[in-house]
Amino acid sequence: xxxxxxxxxxxxxxxxxxxxxxxxxxxxxxxxxxxxxxxxxxxxxxxxxxxxxxxxxxxxxxxxxxxxxxxxxxxxxxxxxxxxxxxxxxxxxxxxxxxxxxxxxxxxxxxxxxxxxxxxxxxxxxxxxxxxxxxxxxxxxxxxxxxxxxxxxxxxxxxxxxxxxxxxxxxxxxxxxxxxxxxxxxxxxxxxxxxxxxxxxxxxxxxxxxxxxxxxxxxxxxxxxxxxxxxxxxxxxxxxxxxxxxxxxxxxxxxxxxxxxxxxxxxxxxxxxxxxxxxxxxxxxxxxxxxxxxxxxxxxxxxxxxxxxxxxxxxxxxxxxxxxxxxxxxxxxxxxxxxxxxxxxxxxxxxxxxxxxxxxxxxxxxxxxxxxxxxxxxxxxxxxxxxxx
Amino acid sequence: xxxxxxxxxxxxxxxxxxxxxxxxxxxxxxxxxxxxxxxxxxxxxxxxxxxxxxxxxxxxxxxxxxxxxxxxxxxxxxxxxxxxxxxxxxxxxxxxxxxxxxxxxxxxxxxxxxxxxxxxxxxxxxxxxxxxxxxxxxxxxxxxxxxxxxxxxxxxxxxxxxxxxxxxxxxxxxxxxxxxxxxxxxxxxxxxxxxxxxxxxxxxxxxxxxxxxxxxxxxxxxxxxxxxxxxxxxxxxxxxxxxxxxxxxxxxxxxxxxxxxxxxxxxxxxxxxxxxxxxxxxxxxxxxxxxxxxxxxxxxx
Numbered sequence: 001x002x003x004x005x006x007x008x009x010x011x012x013x014x015x016x017x018x019x020x021x022x023x024x025x026x027x028x029x030x031x032x033x034x035x036x037x038x039x040x041x042x043x044x045x046x047x048x049x050x051x052x053x054x055x056x057x058x059x060x061x062x063x064x065x066x067x068x069x070x071x072x073x074x075x076x077x078x079x080x081x082x083x084x085x086x087x088x089x090x091x092x093x094x095x096x097x098x099x100x101x102x103x104x105x106x107x108x109x110x111x112x113x114x115x116x117x118x119x120x121x122x123x124x125x126x127x128x129x130x131x132x133x134x135x136x137x138x139x140x141x142x143x144x145x146x147x148x149x150x151x152x153x154x155x156x157x158x159x160x161x162x163x164x165x166x167x168x169x170x171x172x173x174x175x176x177x178x179x180x181x182x183x184x185x186x187x188x189x190x191x192x193x194x195x196x197x198x199x200x201x202x203x204x205x206x207x208x209x210x211x212x213x214x215x216x217x218x219x220x221x222x223x224x225x226x227x228x229x230x231x232x233x234x235x236x237x238x239x240x241x242x243x244x245x246x247x248x249x250x251x252x253x254x255x256x257x258x259x260x261x262x263x264x265x266x267x268x269x270x271x272x273x274x275x276x277x278x279x280x281x282x283x284x285x286x287x288x289x290x291x292x293x294x295x296x297x298x299x300x301x302x303x304x305x306x307x308x309x310x311x312x313x314x315x316x317x318x319x320x321x322x323x324x325x326x327x328x329x330x331x332x333x334x335x336x337x338x339x340x341x342x343x344x345x346x347x348x349x350x351x352x353x354x355x356x357x358x359x360x361x362x363x364x365x366x367x368x369x370x371x372x373x374x375x376x377x378x379x380x381x382x383x384x385x386x387x388x389x
Numbered sequence: 390x391x392x393x394x395x396x397x398x399x400x401x402x403x404x405x406x407x408x409x410x411x412x413x414x415x416x417x418x419x420x421x422x423x424x425x426x427x428x429x430x431x432x433x434x435x436x437x438x439x440x441x442x443x444x445x446x447x448x449x450x451x452x453x454x455x456x457x458x459x460x461x462x463x464x465x466x467x468x469x470x471x472x473x474x475x476x477x478x479x480x481x482x483x484x485x486x487x488x489x490x491x492x493x494x495x496x497x498x499x500x501x502x503x504x505x506x507x508x509x510x511x512x513x514x515x516x517x518x519x520x521x522x523x524x525x526x527x528x529x530x531x532x533x534x535x536x537x538x539x540x541x542x543x544x545x546x547x548x549x550x551x552x553x554x555x556x557x558x559x560x561x562x563x564x565x566x567x568x569x570x571x572x573x574x575x576x577x578x579x580x581x582x583x584x585x586x587x588x589x590x591x592x593x594x595x596x597x598x599x600x601x602x603x604x605x606x607x608x609x610x611x612x613x614x615x616x617x618x619x620x621x622x623x624x625x626x627x628x629x630x631x632x633x634x635x636x637x638x639x640x641x642x643x644x645x646x647x648x649x650x651x652x653x654x655x656x657x658x659x660x661x662x663x664x665x666x667x668x669x670x671x672x673x674x675x676x677x678x679x680x681x682x683x684x685x686x687x688x689x690x
Contacts, residue, residue, distance in 0.1 A: 099489055119465065119487050136461040137484045197485040241483050242455055 006347055010354035021359065024323070028363020031316040033370035035309045040371050041378035042302050046295060048379050049074070052188060053287035055124065058268055060089050060100075060275065061257040063283045066290045073103050073257035074287060075189045075383070076113045080106050080164070087251035088282040089258040092274050097263035104201035105256040108162040109177065109194045112147050116201025122183075124259065127190055131155050132181030138203055138244055139236025141177040141196040145185035146380075155181050158235075159194065161204050175204045176235025189383055202246065202253055203236070210236065210244035260284070324356065420549070421464055422471040423478040424451045424665050426529035427494060429673040430539040431471055434561045435546055438553050439468075443667070451665050452526060455480045469549055471542060475502050477526035492545040494538040495528050502528075503595045527663050531596035532572035532677075539564050567674055574681050575601050578688045585688060588627070588636040588656065593663045606631045612640040621649075628654055635687045637661050659683050 014021045052074055061069035062084040072079045083106070093100050101124060104116030115121075119134060131148075132155030135141055141159065148154060160174035177196060185191055202208050236244060246253075262268035275284040328335070338348055419440040422428035428443040435441060444460045445451035456464065464470060464486045472481060474495035481491075495502070505523040528534045543561040547554045579601035587598075592607035606627060610616055616624065636650060636658050650656040661680040662668065668676045 119485060120489065133462060134465065135485045136458050136465075140485065199482065199485075236483075238458075242480070244483055245479070246482065 003350075006350045006354055009351055010358060013351075013355055014358055020327075021362075024320070024359050025362040025366060027316060027320070028360060029366025029370065031309070031313050032364060033367030034312070035306055036367055036371040037374040037378065038302060038305045038309070041374045041382060042298060044375060044379045045382050046298065048188065049291060050288070050295075053291045056259050056287045057262060058260040058271055058284050059257055059287055059290075060084075060092055060260060060271070060282050060284050062088075062281065063278075066283075066285050067294060069257060069283070069285060070287055070290045070294070072105050073259070076105055076115055076193045078105050078108055078113045079256060083254035083256055084282050085252045086255060088280070089255060090251065092271050092280075092282060092284065093260060096270050097267050098271065099261040101259040101261070102198045102255050103257045103259065104198050104254070106254075107201065107204050109141070109159045110147075110151060110162065112144070113193045114141070114161055114201065114204070115193050115195045116198035117195060118198060121195070121259070124261065125186070125188070125190055127183050127186060129181035130184035132179070135180055135195070135197050135200070137236065137241055138197065138200050138208070139176065139178055139241075140180045140200065141194050142181040142183055143179055144183050144191040144193045144195075146191040147194055148182040153179055153182075155179055175200075178237070187379065191380075192384070198255070199246070200236075203244065205254065207248060207253055208244055208246040210240050328352070419467065420469040420471065420546075421467045423473055423481070424529075425667045426535065426664060426673050427471045427473060427538065427542065428667075430535075430542045430564060431546065433564045434539070434543050434557050435550070436556065436560055438550055438556075441471075442467075445666060447667055449666070452477055454478075456484060461485070469545055471545065473526060473528065473538075474499070475526040475528055476524040477528075492541060494541040495534070497537050497541060498528075498534055501534070503599060505592055505595070525592065525595040527593045527665075528596055529673075530594065530663055531600045532568045532575065533600060534596060536565055536568045536572075539568065571674075571677055571681070574678075578681065578684060579603065582688050585635070586631060586633040587687070588631065588633045590636065590638045590642070593639060594637055594661065605637070606633070610646075612638050612642040612646070615643060615646060624654075628656070635659055639663055657686075659687055 053070075056074060059069060059073050061073060062082050064082055068079070068082065071077050072082070086102070089100060089102070099120055101120040102117055103121070105113060106116075107114040122128070122134060129142060130145065132142070143151075143153060143159070151159075153159065157179045159177045159179060161177060163174055177194070177200070183190060183195075199208060260268070260271055262271060272284040272286070274280070275282050335348055338351075339345070419442045420431055420435070421442045421444065422431055423443075424445075425443060428441050431441040442463075443451070444456060444463065445454040461484050464484070467487070467490060470486060470491045472478065472491055472493045474493040503525040505525055529538060539561060543557060546557050550557060575597070584602045584604045587594075587603055587605045589605050589607040590610040590612060592609075594603070594605050594607070597603065598605040608620075608624065608627075610620070634656060636656050638658050638660050639662060641660050642650075642658050647658045650658060660683060662676055664673055664676045671679070
């Protein structure tokens with residue numbers, strides 16, 4: 001029998017037993033692909049988070065867990081409990097040649113984190129608008145590429161911030177936000193967030209608000225007879241912008257964190273040194289260093305996954321050999337018929353080898369496809385998983 | 390509780406002293422000032438090296454103007470934004486501008502800023518009542534404070550145009566001389582008499598009064614709008630306790646107002662323009678000098 005005939009019969013046999021073929025290809029694909037996918041995804045994720053951490057020289061946040069601060073500030077995980085006052089940051093950077101970018105990560109919009117910051121954040125992260133422009137005033141926001149795509153919103157649409165909690169039925173109405181732009185995709189957590197000016201975040205906090213004008217006294221210095229209760233405005237627009245204002249001491253306004261970009265390493269050391277006092281309200285962390293601890297855990301998990309997949313691969317190989325042996329037994333009549341009609345033993349062996357070659361090649365292709373897919377979407381899926389937990 | 394200005398604090402947060410610009414700036418976007426005096430100071434210091442822009446239209450008071458979206462876009466690409474501080478242009482707290490490029494020109498004399506009396510009190514639910522207490526923002530009317538603001542502008546421009554520092558300093562010295570001469574003229578003017586009693590159509594002359602020992606009682610009267618009878622009655626009560634012979638106006642009052650002041654109260658009016666916006670003729674300096682000349686009648690012994 002010619003080689004072409006053997007290949008023809010092998011393919012015909014695989015097509016005849018489609019379900020069995022599919023199961024075997026999938027099994028080979030998953031077993032071979034799992035370690036590849038794990039390695040590729042973790043490598044890409046490690047690279048992505050390391051790059052983000054490297055672009056963030058120093059993080060100042062409230063005293064407490066470094067990992068929480070890192071995840072909240074770098075990966076934009078809203079946290080309504082931990083914050084530090086602005087003056088804790090200003091005191092740490094006073095007289096230091098450094099740019100400081102505020103981060104207010106407390107609220108959400110349609111489940112996505114709402115990040116209050118300033119224009120410096122977009123510059124630091126290299127973010128630009130694919131549509132529209134950056135926030136212009138209180139009540140404005142820009143949305144990440146994925147938020148825009150998933151919600152089907154764009155510039156000139158509006159969103160409403162999520163109420164604080166399901167039990168907040170008294171005053172927890174959301175604040176209307178005008179979308180001024182959609183950020184270009186960056187394959188980072190910024191794609192899955194909504195950004196506004198930190199002052200807008202403080203309006204949502206209730207620190208800033210707008211209300212109808214009070215009738216002014218004709219003589220400067222006189223005070224109207226009685227205080228009046230004024231309903232707060234639920235959103236900012238061009239008409240009522242001027243009626244918004246802030247109360248309280250701005251130095252006490254809350255931030256989740258602040259990114260400090262020192263002009264030099266020595267300036268950075270000054271900032272970090274000022275926050276080593278255990279009595280200080282804030283702590284300064286170097287994200288790359290804090291990340292090492294996190295990555296150590298990731299690497300350990302990767303090691304465990306590798307070990308498990310190795311065991312799985314051995315078991316699967318044994319299973320495949322067993323399946324092959326059983327298949328040969330089931331096909332005894334078929335193979336005897338081939339021998340009876342004059343097919344040589346070598347050709348019959350070639351037929352079986354060809355079938356398994358096809359299966360292994362198809363399984364290998366599946367593993368490759370899985371690996372490529374993981375490179376494209378794996379990091380995003382992993383980030384989404386981490387964000388949801 | 391007080392309504393407070395956020396930008397000085399956030400501006401400090403955004404950028405430490407001497408921090409270099411962290412991104413390239415568009416040279417065509419220029420330097421922006423929030424009022425005309427600052428534009429005048431900056432343009433005189435910068436000369437032809439850059440264009441100092443001032444976005445408010447000519448027919449509005451820049452202190453109470455609000456920028457449109459296109460104005461804010463222009464500010465977002467500005468190289469430098471010169472703020473007056475002292476709660477001037479409150480819109481700056483309501484918009485998103487590059488804080489690291491803002492300069493609060495009154496920061497050096499923050500402790501000398503004058504507070505205005507409360508104008509209104511209100512409350513929000515259980516948070517208690519609070520009054521909107523204002524800061525007098527007309528700092529540039531006092532030549533001494535104007536000199537400090539000009540010095541702040543010079544420092545910012547030298548940082549921005551280090552290659553032209555020598556020329557900028559020379560221009561600033563000439564400006565400082567002019568402002569110092571205004572101060573001298575005011576001192577000489579005020580030295581001839583005891584603290585004169587004055588009325589003012591608006592509370593804009595606080596720094597001049599404090600600097601040169603004037604006793605000024607301010608109203609909220611517009612030059613072109615005839616006050617209501619209730620306002621005249623309130624005015625009568627004020628005049629009975631504050632026997633002024635002159636009333637300072639930000640602009641020429643309507644003839645019927647001037648006539649009633651003269652006939653019913655024996656009060657003459659004198660125009661001393663704050664010059665927050667670009668004057669119809671001349672510039673900041675000529676307007677200040679013209680105001681000084683008009684004041685000579687008031688301060689005749």
